[in-house]
Amino acid sequence: MTTILVVEDTPSEQDLIVSYLVESGYNVIIANNGQEALKKIAGKKADVVVTDLVMPGMSGLELCRSLKKTIETKDIPIIACTSKNQELDKLWGMKQGINVYVTKPFTREDILRAVRSVV
Secondary structure, three states, X not given: OOEEEEEOOOHHHHHHHHHHHHHOOOEEEEEOOHHHHHHHHHHXXXXXXXXXXXXXXXXXXXXXXXXXXXXXXXXXXXXXXXXXXXXXXXXXXXXXXXXXXXXXXXXXXXHHHHHHHHO
């Protein structure tokens, strides 16, 4: 079963993403911020990370850079799910190691399509 780490600091959006994934048969690990995500991913192997980019403390881009420079996590696909919707934001995200970029507001199909494209 595919395990997805969802990193989102807004409870309503976190709940929505998690419900879409669980209903579609994915195993989900939840983190409320980048620091928590790094702790959780160290203990459990996630197959995919879905992360917001704008979060207090460690941003999603900082999380991405940290995951990509670590041997154990460098190959995990990262999906950005964010309100940052400018082309420059997307380009910069891809340069940081983001594999798929989903902008908010998103649909169930947006999330599932992004996950299916990397697993």
